[in-house]
Amino acid sequence: MPTIVQTVFILDDDVSFCRALERLLRVLGYRVQSFQSAFEFFAHWSPNVAGCLLLDLRMPDLNGLEVQRRLAGLEPELPIILVSGEADVPSCVSAMRGGAADILLKPFQEEELVAALTRALARDHRRRLEQAEQTDLRARLATLTPRELGVFRLVSKGILNKQIAAVLGTKEGTVKMHRGHVMRKLGLGSVAELVNFANRLRLDDPCPGMHALAGRFRSEPATTAVEA
Amino acid sequence: MPAVRYGIRSPAGASRRRFDLFGPTWHCCLVTPLLLDSRVAGWVILLQAVAIVALGLALRRRARTRTSAEERLSFERLLGELSAELSTVSAERVDEAVGRWVARLGSHFEVDRVALVQFSEHSDRLHPTHTSDAGPWPPLPDVYEAGELASLAGNMRQARVVRLGRLADLPASAESDRTALEQAGVQALIAAPLTPGGQALGFLALMMVRRERHWPAETLLQLQLVAGVIGSALLRRNSERSLRSIDALSGAVLSSLSARVAVLDGAGTVVRANEAWLAPERSNGIAWAPVGQNYLAVCRSSAEHESGQTELARGIESVLAGEQSGMRLECSTSTPSGEHWYEVVAEPLRRPAGGAVVMLTDFTARKRAELEAQQHRAEAAHASRAATLGELAAGLAHELNQPLAAIMTNVQASRRLLTSEQPPMALVGEILDDIASDDVRAVEIIRRMRALLVKGQMDVQPLDLNELVGDVLRLVASDAILRRIRVHRRVEPDLPGITGDRVQLQQVILNLVVNGLEAMSEMPAPRRHLTIETDLREDGLVAFTVRDHGPGIAPELLGKIYEPFYSTKSDGLGMGLSICRSIAEAHGGRLRAANHPSGGAVFEFALPVATVDRRPESRRLQERRTYAYDRSDGLHSR
Numbered sequence: 001m002p003t004i005v006q007t008v009f010i011l012d013d014d015v016s017f018c019r020a021l022e023r024l025l026r027v028l029g030y031r032v033q034s035f036q037s038a039f040e041f042f043a044h045w046s047p048n049v050a051g052c053l054l055l056d057l058r059m060p061d062l063n064g065l066e067v068q069r070r071l072a073g074l075e076p077e078l079p080i081i082l083v084s085g086e087a088d089v090p091s092c093v094s095a096m097r098g099g100a101a102d103i104l105l106k107p108f109q110e111e112e113l114v115a116a117l118t119r120a121l122a123r124d125h126r127r128r129l130e131q132a133e134q135t136d137l138r139a140r141l142a143t144l145t146p147r148e149l150g151v152f153r154l155v156s157k158g159i160l161n162k163q164i165a166a167v168l169g170t171k172e173g174t175v176k177m178h179r180g181h182v183m184r185k186l187g188l189g190s191v192a193e194l195v196n197f198a199n200r201l202r203l204d205d206p207c208p209g210m211h212a213l214a215g216r217f218r219s220e221p222a223t224t225a226v227e228a
Numbered sequence: 229m230p231a232v233r234y235g236i237r238s239p240a241g242a243s244r245r246r247f248d249l250f251g252p253t254w255h256c257c258l259v260t261p262l263l264l265d266s267r268v269a270g271w272v273i274l275l276q277a278v279a280i281v282a283l284g285l286a287l288r289r290r291a292r293t294r295t296s297a298e299e300r301l302s303f304e305r306l307l308g309e310l311s312a313e314l315s316t317v318s319a320e321r322v323d324e325a326v327g328r329w330v331a332r333l334g335s336h337f338e339v340d341r342v343a344l345v346q347f348s349e350h351s352d353r354l355h356p357t358h359t360s361d362a363g364p365w366p367p368l369p370d371v372y373e374a375g376e377l378a379s380l381a382g383n384m385r386q387a388r389v390v391r392l393g394r395l396a397d398l399p400a401s402a403e404s405d406r407t408a409l410e411q412a413g414v415q416a417l418i419a420a421p422l423t424p425g426g427q428a429l430g431f432l433a434l435m436m437v438r439r440e441r442h443w444p445a446e447t448l449l450q451l452q453l454v455a456g457v458i459g460s461a462l463l464r465r466n467s468e469r470s471l472r473s474i475d476a477l478s479g480a481v482l483s484s485l486s487a488r489v490a491v492l493d494g495a496g497t498v499v500r501a502n503e504a505w506l507a508p509e510r511s512n513g514i515a516w517a518p519v520g521q522n523y524l525a526v527c528r529s530s531a532e533h534e535s536g537q538t539e540l541a542r543g544i545e546s547v548l549a550g551e552q553s554g555m556r557l558e559c560s561t562s563t564p565s566g567e568h569w570y571e572v573v574a575e576p577l578r579r580p581a582g583g584a585v586v587m588l589t590d591f592t593a594r595k596r597a598e599l600e601a602q603q604h605r606a607e608a609a610h611a612s613r614a615a616t617l618g619e620l621a622a623g624l625a626h627e628l629n630q631p632l633a634a635i636m637t638n639v640q641a642s643r644r645l646l647t648s649e650q651p652p653m654a655l656v657g658e659i660l661d662d663i664a665s666d667d668v669r670a671v672e673i674i675r676r677m678r679a680l681l682v683k684g685q686m687d688v689q690p691l692d693l694n695e696l697v698g699d700v701l702r703l704v705a706s707d708a709i710l711r712r713i714r715v716h717r718r719v720e721p722d723l724p725g726i727t728g729d730r731v732q733l734q735q736v737i738l739n740l741v742v743n744g745l746e747a748m749s750e751m752p753a754p755r756r757h758l759t760i761e762t763d764l765r766e767d768g769l770v771a772f773t774v775r776d777h778g779p780g781i782a783p784e785l786l787g788k789i790y791e792p793f794y795s796t797k798s799d800g801l802g803m804g805l806s807i808c809r810s811i812a813e814a815h816g817g818r819l820r821a822a823n824h825p826s827g828g829a830v831f832e833f834a835l836p837v838a839t840v841d842r843r844p845e846s847r848r849l850q851e852r853r854t855y856a857y858d859r860s861d862g863l864h865s866r
Contacts, residue, residue: 014630016631016662016665016666016669017628017630017633017634017637019634019640019662020633020634020635020637020641020659020662021637023637023638023641023655024637024638024640024641024644026639027644027645028644029636058626085625085626085629085630085633091371106629106630106632106633107629107632107633107635107636107637108633108636109640110640110644122726
């Protein structure tokens with residue numbers, strides 16, 4: 001996979017501090033883009049750009065925590081390092097609960113900054129790789145017919161062909177045929193690979209096996225999840 | 229009384245001389261007829277008859293004279309007895325004795341009724357207090373109202389005697405008297421006023437009920453003499469009675485007082501004291517002396533271990549010496565049960581022998597409550613000040629963080645840049661400019677903060693520095709006593725006025741004074757002196773100086789004490805002097821600190837003299853209106 005270009009975004013209303021931080025990060029070799037207001041930031045930023053955000057907790061137009069809340073709904077999530085003038089415990093707690101990657105107290109040392117940035121960028125990189133993989137897996141899954149998809153789900157849970165046939169109300173031979181199509185379409189060589197594929201998909205099936213055995217209708221939510 | 233003696237003796241002496249005149253008459257009657265013949269005898273018999281008639285006349289006259297002499301003698305005896313009894317009888321038995329004597333006077337003067345009538349003290353009424361009747365006559369009423377017996381009472385009040393032989397002699401103007409006398413059945417009356425020492429007490433009257441009577445001058449004279457003696461006795465009774473009532477009154481007042489009261493004589497010896505004073509177990513450490521002991525001596529000896537009582541002794545002494553027209557001071561004593569507070573009042577006795585009344589009031593409970601309230605107030609004020617300053621400090625910290633963080637980040641960036649092979653000097657220069665401007669920003673934030681603390685709401689008005697100092701000293705007076713610190717005040721009485729915010733200037737003065745008091749807490753008590761001065765400086769500033777006798781300020785700290793949040797006190801906020809200096813500067817004055825060459829710190833707070841005049845507001849308003857008018861006219865401009 002090719003290396004993704006990462007950008008460090010700075011969102012701080014203090015012009016002087018913004019400029020100083022931008023300068024330091026450039027010297028350290030980062031790609032930087034700074035904004036003085038949340039409005040400006042949301043106007044320019046796009047989720048496709050990889051990187052992280054150095055976010056000032058106290059800002060006049062939009063509070064740092066609110067910015068964080070807005071970003072949380074977007075995919076992939078942008079790692080946020082909160083920058084605060086003081087150790088305001090309630091704010092820090094809600095920032096961490098909201099999924100902040102780190103918190104830096106002003107004024108901070110270069111090493112602290114670099115360590116926080118490294119962690120945040122790595123997290124972003126990992127997330128983006130995962131996201132690319134998911135996209136790939138789902139694209140491959142999308143080539144299956146609904147019947148093949150049903151067979152795939154049941155096979156991934158370790159259920160035998162005979163049982164699958166009983167559940168789907170067909171003959172064992174038909175199940176075998178669908179199973180061959182699934183393996184070919186998804187480019188899988190063995191049942192083990194199929195199970196791995198299903199696991200990587202992170203499909204949320206709250207109660208595998210038993211529910212599937214109880215009735216085919218129970219597997220419907222899983223199908224919708226895939227379609228979403 | 230020479231007049232009395234003359235009145236008694238002269239008639240007796242005169243009669244003896246008249247006796248001697250009859251000597252030749254006797255001789256003529258008995259001897260001459262034996263020597264002459266019958267022709268002549270007819271003449272002689274005629275002469276003898278004449279002589280016998282003359283003798284008879286003489287004998288009758290002599291008999292009458294003897295009766296009159298006996299009467300006089302008996303009156304003399306009566307008067308002697310009356311004076312003897314009434315001058316020795318005790319005051320409370322005077323009335324009883326007078327009653328007895330009134331009865332005796334009735335039989336002596338052979339009258340139908342004797343009445344002693346006294347004037348009411350507070351009204352124009354008459355009270356017949358003692359009467360003695362020789363028969364069952366219509367009685368006198370208990371009281372005569374102001375209009376009744378008006379003429380008689382008027383004469384008596386003016387110390388004039390009244391002699392009335394019959395009611396018909398009463399003038400037409402005395403109609404009310406006639407009615408009153410007729411009702412009492414009186415037909416004749418003679419009355420003498422009781423006016424001992426010029427004070428009209430009433431009168432003594434002899435009355436006839438059965439018939440009219442001619443009153444000889446002799447009777448009047450005797451009546452006056454008797455009235456004189458009775459009057460003196462009544463006066464003595466009255467004055468003793470009022471003395472006793474004054475005494476009872478003052479005694480009741482004294483014992484009703486919960487304060488401890490003693491009367492001292494000119495030398496300071498206790499001559500009288502109330503119950504509270506005479507309970508030594510309640511003295512609570514304050515000097516005490518029983519009746520008969522010298523209070524000043526007790527004060528002086530207890531002053532040896534209670535320095536507060538030196539002032540007490542000195543104050544009472546000066547009142548006794550007449551140097552002070554009264555004294556009032558507060559002093560405290562320490563006892564095993566804690567500190568006690570007394571208010572001491574000494575009032576001089578305005579009498580030739582001198583002396584003073586000393587009153588000690590224990591107001592410990594009130595004082596404790598006061599001190600507690602004061603402490604609570606101070607704590608509350610400190611807490612609220614601390615809270616406000618805490619908020620300000622938090623704001624200050626956050627605001628300062630921005631430029632500081634920017635500076636730090638810029639420094640890190642430039643350090644990186646400078647380690648590269650070809651440092652971009654233009655960029656480094658840019659960074660340095662940014663650092664400088666951030667520094668300016670930080671300074672600006674601090675200045676703005678301080679200005680906010682001081683200039684919040686300045687209410688400028690004309691003020692008198694001495695008055696401000698007086699207000700503050702009153703506030704800290706009890707604090708100073710508690711800390712056992714003597715405060716010396718030397719103020720320049722003729723200071724020019726200043727202008728400023730009363731509360732802020734008081735705050736500065738209070739801060740400096742309290743700093744001074746607190747600075748001496750570690751010093752031994754005799755060294756704890758705080759000197760406060762006001763004066764006009766040569767540079768035209770009005771200055772207030774506080775000098776303490778504490779450890780002084782360490783030289784290396786002299787420049788640091790004005791810094792915000794710097795404090796040497798464990799509970800200090802470190803804002804005091806910083807704010808004080810800002811206030812001084814806001815008023816165009818200055819605040820300086822130094823160490824005194826002979827120990828202790830000296831703080832000097834100086835302010836410029838007011839340029840506006842200090843006349844009453846109304847005058848200034850008037851003038852302002854005139855200015856406005858002039859300006860609108862375009863004639864003048866200020």
